[in-house]
Amino acid sequence: MSVPVFEVQDVTFHYHIVTALDGLSLAIERGKRVALLGANGSGKSTLLHILDGLAFPEKGSVRFDGEPLTEGRLQDLEFGYQFRRRVGLVFQNPDVQLFSPTVFDEVAFGPLQLRWPKQEVRSQVGQMLDLMKITHLKDRSPHHLSTGEKKRVTLASVLVLDPEVLLLDEPTAALDPKSASQMIDFLVGWRGGVKTVITTTHNLDILEDIADYCYVFQTGRVVLEGAPSDVLRETALLERTNLIHVHRHVHPSGEVHSHPHLHPHKH
Amino acid sequence: MNFVERTLSSLVNAMERALYAEELAKSDGLLQRLDPRVKVIGILTLVVASAVAHRLWVMGVIFAVAVTLAVMSRVPFGILAKRVWVAILMFTGVIALPAPFLVPGREVWRLPGLDWPVTAQGLASACYLVARVETAATLSVLLILCTPWSHVLKALRVLGVPVVFVVTLGMTYRYILLLLQTAHDMFESRRSRMVGKLEGPERRRVAASSAGVLMSKTLQLSGDVYSAMLSRGFRGEVYVLDDFQTSKIDWIMLAVFVVLASGGFYFGL
Numbered sequence: 237m238s239v240p241v242f243e244v245q246d247v248t249f250h251y252h253i254v255t256a257l258d259g260l261s262l263a264i265e266r267g268k269r270v271a272l273l274g275a276n277g278s279g280k281s282t283l284l285h286i287l288d289g290l291a292f293p294e295k296g297s298v299r300f301d302g303e304p305l306t307e308g309r310l311q312d313l314e315f316g317y318q319f320r321r322r323v324g325l326v327f328q329n330p331d332v333q334l335f336s337p338t339v340f341d342e343v344a345f346g347p348l349q350l351r352w353p354k355q356e357v358r359s360q361v362g363q364m365l366d367l368m369k370i371t372h373l374k375d376r377s378p379h380h381l382s383t384g385e386k387k388r389v390t391l392a393s394v395l396v397l398d399p400e401v402l403l404l405d406e407p408t409a410a411l412d413p414k415s416a417s418q419m420i421d422f423l424v425g426w427r428g429g430v431k432t433v434i435t436t437t438h439n440l441d442i443l444e445d446i447a448d449y450c451y452v453f454q455t456g457r458v459v460l461e462g463a464p465s466d467v468l469r470e471t472a473l474l475e476r477t478n479l480i481h482v483h484r485h486v487h488p489s490g491e492v493h494s495h496p497h498l499h500p501h502k503h
Numbered sequence: 504m505n506f507v508e509r510t511l512s513s514l515v516n517a518m519e520r521a522l523y524a525e526e527l528a529k530s531d532g533l534l535q536r537l538d539p540r541v542k543v544i545g546i547l548t549l550v551v552a553s554a555v556a557h558r559l560w561v562m563g564v565i566f567a568v569a570v571t572l573a574v575m576s577r578v579p580f581g582i583l584a585k586r587v588w589v590a591i592l593m594f595t596g597v598i599a600l601p602a603p604f605l606v607p608g609r610e611v612w613r614l615p616g617l618d619w620p621v622t623a624q625g626l627a628s629a630c631y632l633v634a635r636v637e638t639a640a641t642l643s644v645l646l647i648l649c650t651p652w653s654h655v656l657k658a659l660r661v662l663g664v665p666v667v668f669v670v671t672l673g674m675t676y677r678y679i680l681l682l683l684q685t686a687h688d689m690f691e692s693r694r695s696r697m698v699g700k701l702e703g704p705e706r707r708r709v710a711a712s713s714a715g716v717l718m719s720k721t722l723q724l725s726g727d728v729y730s731a732m733l734s735r736g737f738r739g740e741v742y743v744l745d746d747f748q749t750s751k752i753d754w755i756m757l758a759v760f761v762v763l764a765s766g767g768f769y770f771g772l
Contacts, residue, residue: 285730288734289733290730290733290734316736316738317736320734320735320736321736324734324735325734327727327730327731327734329727331681332681332724332727332728332730332731333731335728335731335732336653337651337652337653341653341744344744345732345735345737346735346736348742348743348744349735349736349737349738349740349742350736351742354744354746357744358744379680393735394735397735
């Protein structure tokens with residue numbers, strides 16, 4: 237059996253007095269598409285930051301490709317460059333990820349930091365802008381784009397590095413339905429679906445499209461895991477973790493009817 | 504809209520215009536064609552020369568050089584007048600205002616009504632201060648307007664400015680717009696939930712709590728922006744796509760800057 241790409245062992249993390257992760261353990265296999273489900277504040281975004289080496293557990297350990305992922309290890313130039321090259325994170329709020337004067341500069345930021353040859357940077361950035369259909373925006377300031385355009389730029393700025401592992405924090409948040417659908421179609425088709433993709437979401441409608449396996453979070457712990465179809469059957473638990481809600485409607489007879497609200501996709 | 508909201512609105516617009524200034528940095532003018540290192544060294548030496556000069560005519564010459572550079576770099580006078588000259592005159596003018604009355608010396612005039620004496624030495628002090636600041640600010644703004652920000656940062660690193668200083672400068676520029684936008688949105692959302700005017704004490708209480716929330720958001724935001732930079736491999740160094748290359752005109756202009764600054768030091772001290 238191959239070494240998991242990420243191995244999280246008994247990880248605990250707090251924001252002041254608030255527990256974000258509470259003794260969390262999980263392993264993510266290479267090439268899998270994994271969804272981290274949970275309501276706001278359940279700890280899934282914190283886990284993504286830990287997996288990207290931006291935060292470090294107070295207790296427990298994280299291993300990337302069999303090697304310990306620690307602050308000290310990331311200071312090592314060779315490991316640091318390799319890690320940043322192989323793992324990319326798309327933040328939930330695109331504004332924090334857009335800090336360059338133009339869209340082109342924004343997409344070129346990562347490759348330049350990783351010291352790619354300049355000719356390659358120009359060519360790869362050009363190709364990525366074409367792929368994401370944002371070439372027409374290349375000279376625009378990222379701050380003046382619509383939310384959908386900003387999301388595309390942030391995704392391009394990470395995908396240009398062609399990471400082996402893609403971490404996505406609520407990729408469809410604040411997108412209109414059409415943009416969200418386009419985003420999901422793109423991610424599903426990206427590099428033929430062979431990359432490891434870890435996505436946080438509380439949108440169960442897209443679950444079967446984006447994941448082979450899911451973890452359901454509640455107050456910093458995994459309370460359920462399994463294939464999307466199995467997880468979606470656990471309606472009582474999903475309701476308890478605020479991932480689905482009771483939907484009420486009135487029948488023509490006047491009877492008020494309520495049931496958990498879930499719209500899984502069927503093909 | 505009260506004073507604070509109007510100010511915030513203006514600041515957001517000003518910062519957005521500053522971001523658009525990158526277009527000016529890419530236009531075809533004298534300063535835009537120069538190597539950023541030459542611009543940083545040249546303009547810095549002129550700023551220092553104007554700061555240490557003790558003769559008004561020397562400051563006047565350096566100011567004239569700055570205006571000539573602006574013309575040759577196709578920087579619209581309107582931008583300099585509005586963003587630098589008038590703004591500096593107002594800010595520095597307020598600071599310099601008491602000098603004509605407070606600095607002892609030969610009396611040249613008395614203020615009608617109040618009968619305060621205005622001294623020649625006091626007037627000279629006020630003029631020195633305003634002239635120094637106007638000249639230094641005009642030169643600095645020219646550098647920023649005619650050079651992409653990332654190039655200024657890279658030039659500072661090449662010239663040996665410590666990483667921590669350059670990173671701080673870069674970060675400030677990167678999230679100041681977000682910060683202003685956040686403050687602007689906070690005030691707008693408050694206004695959307697208000698009817699009528701608040702009483703003085705309540706207004707001050709709301710302003711103080713908003714300042715606290717804004718500070719907390721600022722810390723969060725700066726941390727997030729920095730994380731986003733780290734996530735894409737940032738380690739403090741500044742890399743840009745364009746290579747710095749000196750040509751004949753760079754060496755000529757460097758010589759011109761050094762001669763002018765030396766003249767400023769020689770005649771000004």
